[in-house]
Amino acid sequence: MDVTTLYSIGELSRRTGLSVRTIRFYSDSGVVAPTTRSPAGYRLYDLDALLRLELLRTLREGRRNHAHAK
Helix, strand or coil: CCCCCCECHHHHHHHHCCCHHHHHHHHHHCCCCCCEECCCCCEEECHHHHHHHHHHHHHHHHHHHHHHHC
C-alpha cells in the first residue's frame, strides 16, 4: 500500500518560506500542479511538489544574490 503525504498550500508555505500567493501563482501557471483536491476543493500537493517549490525558492534566492553582487 502506497501512503502519500499530501500538503495544503498553507503547509507548503510554512515549509518552503514561499507565500501562499506565490504558490498559487506557480500552481495556476502550471509550474507546480496539485496532486489532487480535497473533498472541499482545496489543492493538495505531494512531496514532489514540495521539492520543486524548494528548488524554485533556492533558484530565486540565487538570482537575487547574483544581482546584488554585480
